[in-house]
Amino acid sequence: MPIGPVDNSLIPRYAGPPTFAQLPRVDQVAGADVAVLGVPFDSGVSYRPGARFGPAHIRAASKLLRPYNPALDVAPFAVQQVVDAGDLAVNPFDIGEAVATIEAAARTYRNTKLLTLGGDHTIALPLLRAVHATHGPIGVVHFDAHLDTWDTYFGEPTTHGTPFRRASEEGLLDRERCLHVGIRGPLYAAEDLTADGVLGFQVIRADDYETGGVADVVARMRRRLGDGPVYVSVDIDVLDPAHAPGTGTPEAGGLTSRELLNTLRGLVGLDVIGADVVEVAPAYDHAEITGVAASHVAFELLSVLARNTTGYRP
Numbered sequence: 001m002p003i004g005p006v007d008n009s010l011i012p013r014y015a016g017p018p019t020f021a022q023l024p025r026v027d028q029v030a031g032a033d034v035a036v037l038g039v040p041f042d043s044g045v046s047y048r049p050g051a052r053f054g055p056a057h058i059r060a061a062s063k064l065l066r067p068y069n070p071a072l073d074v075a076p077f078a079v080q081q082v083v084d085a086g087d088l089a090v091n092p093f094d095i096g097e098a099v100a101t102i103e104a105a106a107r108t109y110r111n112t113k114l115l116t117l118g119g120d121h122t123i124a125l126p127l128l129r130a131v132h133a134t135h136g137p138i139g140v141v142h143f144d145a146h147l148d149t150w151d152t153y154f155g156e157p158t159t160h161g162t163p164f165r166r167a168s169e170e171g172l173l174d175r176e177r178c179l180h181v182g183i184r185g186p187l188y189a190a191e192d193l194t195a196d197g198v199l200g201f202q203v204i205r206a207d208d209y210e211t212g213g214v215a216d217v218v219a220r221m222r223r224r225l226g227d228g229p230v231y232v233s234v235d236i237d238v239l240d241p242a243h244a245p246g247t248g249t250p251e252a253g254g255l256t257s258r259e260l261l262n263t264l265r266g267l268v269g270l271d272v273i274g275a276d277v278v279e280v281a282p283a284y285d286h287a288e289i290t291g292v293a294a295s296h297v298a299f300e301l302l303s304v305l306a307r308n309t310t311g312y313r314p
Helices: 051-064 095-107 121-135 163-169 191-198 208-225 257-265 289-309
Strands: 034-039 082-087 113-118 138-143 173-183 201-205 229-235 271-278
Touching: 034 051, 034 095, 034 289, 051 082, 051 113, 051 271, 051 289, 095 121, 113 121, 113 289, 121 138, 121 163, 121 229, 121 271, 138 163, 138 208, 163 173, 173 208, 191 201, 201 208, 208 257, 229 257, 229 289, 257 289, 271 289
Parallel strands: 034 082, 034 113, 113 271, 138 173, 138 229, 173 201, 229 271
Antiparallel strands: none
């Protein structure tokens, strides 16, 4: 039987272990189905720094999570062994070396699915390289206010605004099965969207939630992702700043927490092979709003993996 969180009827939440959801550490179990890995790296940001402190902030907010998810009718820690793998030490002064370190570490989890806590969105590129090594070209659903398919910043090709361009150029993605969800705000030019389409992405805008609702978004997402392996990348700035003020590049007009969580539940039954939650910057957070949202996003993703483990198909 999987080892789950500590019993909070016996140990107060604020006094429990500092792991995600008070789960066991990776060295406390014989093996794991899912590992929660922190990557405290934010040297790829183009505006406000601070996401290097995101993993610790998300873990602190996760203390209030309980072991049963009524929305998906699953206890994610009871049907799969989930562990906290701690934080990965990466070079904050050399993006290339940091990316190589992340990829090498992620490849060691070949038989364990990773839920990675960032850190800035740069980390998605090495994580995609690692899952591609096992699964081949993959579909990606990318929740974000921004496309993150720009070419360079100040001549640097690997930043938090470029990971999905690099991934597409490297052949890591199935260009028929990728999409962005939650896109909004000003762009540099109309050509940004054209170039994004060439790279293989369809766009579901934040405004589409207003016109079609969550059910329509989920239906479009599922049609696009299809039957192959799917990687889920969640930039917390997909949420409106009212729901996630603690992030580096906030944009008005975003999703509510409820809209995001319900959309993630729509991934049940798809072949989700890994995920990340990035761009939580606690220095700008108020009353732990962003940390709480991010911890619940992570919990929903773990619940999706659990439902898929039980063989559920909608």
